[in-house]
Amino acid sequence: MAITKQELQALRRIFRLAPRELELLGLILEGVNADKDLAERLGVTVGTAKQMLQRLFIKVGHSNKLALALAALRELGRL
Numbered sequence: 001m002a003i004t005k006q007e008l009q010a011l012r013r014i015f016r017l018a019p020r021e022l023e024l025l026g027l028i029l030e031g032v033n034a035d036k037d038l039a040e041r042l043g044v045t046v047g048t049a050k051q052m053l054q055r056l057f058i059k060v061g062h063s064n065k066l067a068l069a070l071a072a073l074r075e076l077g078r079l
Helices: 005-015 019-030 035-042 046-060 065-075
Strands: none
Touching: 005 019, 005 065, 019 035, 019 046, 019 065, 035 046, 046 065
16 A cells, blocks of 8 residues: 555654654555564664664554554544
């Protein structure tokens, strides 16, 4: 599912995300799921990717990637 830059910016405002958190959310919405793959795409270690995920979960209010993606899509009116 393609997410536009405008939609990502809307999510950034809604959830008050830092640029890297927004990048991470974008990857999740693109279907990148494995922590290792997220880390590679972000150019960070797996440990750092997991820390970023934890901060993202707290900001969005969900505790897993699927719930996170669904919340983002709901905010965009795609569900």
